[in-house]
Amino acid sequence: MRYVRPNLARPIIKLAMPIMIQGVLFTLMGFVDSLMIGxxxxxxxxxxxxxxxxxxxxxxxxxxxxxxxxxxxxxxxxxxxxxxxxxxxxxxxxxxxxxxxxxxxxxxxxxxxxxxxxxxxxxxxxxxxxxxxxxxxxxxxxxxxxxxxxxxxxxxxxxxxxxxxxxxxxxxxxxxxxxxxxxxxxxxxxxxxxxxxxxxxxxxxxxxxxxxxxxxxxxxxxxxxxxxxxxxxxxxxxxxEWTSLKQIIELGYPNTIDGFYWQGARVFYTVLMNSVGAIAYAGYAIIRTFKGLFMLPVGGLQQATAIHIGKLLGAGKFRQAQASASSAIFAGLAIMTIPVVLLILFAHPLLSLYKIQAETYDLAYMCIWILAFSLYFTSINSVIPGLLRAGGDAKSVMNTTLISFAVVGAPASYILGVWCDWGLIGAFVGISLEEVFKAGLFVRRMRSGLWVNNLVRSNLR
Structure with a gap:
């Protein structure tokens, strides 16, 4: 992270702002639509x-x-x-x-x-x-x-x-x-x-x-x-144009597989929470909704990072790309502070919107504090995949998702939630530990510089 220079994050944030605004408005529209259907x-x-x-x-x-x-x-x-x-x-x-x-x-x-x-x-x-x-x-x-x-x-x-x-x-x-x-x-x-x-x-x-x-x-x-x-x-x-289409699929298919891994993990956690009990699943569903809402800002940052880093790599500005990548991560962490503070401040008003039992309310409130801590790591896990994909290193993103779930997420959530009988809190701690472990793997991959070398070898032939 020795290359961090805050001014390098400005063009990324400029690109990200419209995407962030779209994400927030789209989510709010979806929420209102679901209320209508409700x-x-x-x-x-x-x-x-x-x-x-x-x-x-x-x-x-x-x-x-x-x-x-x-x-x-x-x-x-x-x-x-x-x-x-x-x-x-x-x-x-x-x-x-x-x-x-x-x-x-x-x-x-x-x-x-x-x-x-x-x-x-x-x-x-x-x-x-x-x-x-x-x-x-x-x-x-x-x-x-x-x-x-x-x-x-x-x-x-x-x-x-x-x-x-x-x-x-x-x-x-x-x-x-x-x-x-x-x-x-x-x-x-x-x-x-x-x-x-x-x-x-x-x-x-x-x-x-x-x-x-x-x-x-x-x-x-x-x-x-x-x-x-x-x-x-x-x-x-x-x-x-068939040659271009072949190259597109070769670069992009790991992202499709990564999506299936993510969906599979989501199904596993849903089944796990249901096995713990109806109260646990209700609390988990509420927290998952909050996580999706408060992660919206860095979702736009991921796309903007991929666009900006891709242009730098295409222009052969490899050192500047590495410096911009580090700056984007710190920008993501700084931006995430705002949703984290809002989540903590408005935890009680948000939970009061749900007609839930006192036990569910208390469990969900405790999970909000765990979520607030883990959001910083989830921010890293959102930004770095964008720059890795920009460098043609999409396979490492796919592999990291699978390894993190199989090695930490699935066993930790089961052991803490079911085997130790800690219920929703234990299972959610296990899910959060997956985010921490995944962030470590992503930072290690980024610092290795392999994503830059991958681009030089394969993309601008």
Whole structure:
């Protein structure tokens, strides 16, 4: 960390600010949307939850495209290799929407069956299925029509971000998040004015939320596509450039695998907390929500770090890249102090929003203090993967995630939570120890400089 110079973090923070703002607004919009759906009852809540899980899991398959492509574009941008940059951008966007069409057809044709896998209804005779696959299936069939637009937007946004233009996709995303929010209110409830006017037309319920998502997703993709054409002058979006596509996948596939590792770990901890008891799982679910909310600022910093470091490496400024990497880590730690302080100050007001038992409240409050400590290590674990991927060292991120979970996270949470009978507190301490161990591995990898050498050998041939 001897290279730390605070002024080197300024361009990273400048890039990160729009992404941070987008993340906060997107999360708040999602929270409000879930509250709207929450007015429709448990069936709609379950239907939306399972649908969202299916979409999130499926989109992990395409993380290789956005991550690998972003790495290459940031490098080529720094090296002023415009033609190669355009080939990568064309391959990303073309492959994205074509895969979206394929995924949409699968969702539309097998919506209920896919949801039944998540709910385990698939193991029962069809006539004994619960109502959730039917409810969620109706939602998924409508949203499926928007999946090509969703993936198109994801790829175009990644192209803009990796060239350093983080403002354009963020502005467009914010506008259509508001469109989605307004559409939800209008279509779910029929545009009532509480206490003044009854719904102006028949409320569509969960189907209304699906239509709002479709409208916002298609609109966002069209606006982004227009901006993409104007910026890059690429008109052929029917066939990818195969050499570039191969390089994109080679660089990006570890990120997809890393996502599956992360999902697997999340499933393990969910099962573990359920085995401890309903109170433990309720407390864990609350803390996990808080963690996602208060980690939003460094999520933007991770993307910005990858973009800036990638440009420096592409330009051959290796020593400056190493110094900027160290500065980005300290910037992340400094920024994280604000969410940590807010989390501690507002712990009681936040917990009071939940109608939970006193025992659950007390356990969750104790876990908040553990979470506040671990957030600093989670900040490191968010920033360093960005710079490692920027240097083409994505495999080390994948391996570190797996090793940390297998060596520390899983055994420590089980031993402390179940074997020692410390319940939620013990299990959450084990999860936090995983973050500490992982941070140590990431710092060691960064200081080794192997990610810089990897880039020199493989990416700018």
């Amino acid at each position: 007015q429709l009852g448990e069936g709609a809540i379950s239907g939306l939850g399972n649908s969202s899980q299916l979409l999130s899991f499926s989109f992990l398959l395409f993380a290789a495209l956005s991550t690998g492509g972003s790495i290459m574009i940031s490098q080529y941008s720094g090296a002023n290799q415009q033609q190669k940059l355009l080939h990568v951008a064309q391959s990303m966007v073309t492959t994205g929407w074509l895969c979206g069409v394929l995924l949409a057809s699968i969702f539309f044709s097998y919506a209920e069956e896919l949801i039944a896998i998540l709910t385990t209804d698939v193991f029962l005779p069809r006539e004994e299925w619960s109502e959730v696959p039917v409810i969620a299936g109706t939602y998924i069939k409508i949203v499926a029509l928007a999946v090509p637009s969703m993936l198109l937007s994801q790829m175009i946004s990644a192209v803009f971000n990796s060239t350093g233009n983080t403002k354009t996709p963020v502005k467009i995303s914010i506008f259509f998040n508001v469109v989605n929010f307004a559409g939800n209110y209008i279509l779910i409830f029929g545009l009532p004015i509480p206490g003044i006017v009854e719904p102006l037309f028949t409320p569509l319920g969960l189907r209304g939320a699906a239509y709002a998502t479709f409208i916002a997703s298609v609109g966002q993709s069209l606006v982004l596509l227009i901006c993409f054409f104007r910026k890059f002058r690429i008109v052929n979006l029917l066939v990818p």
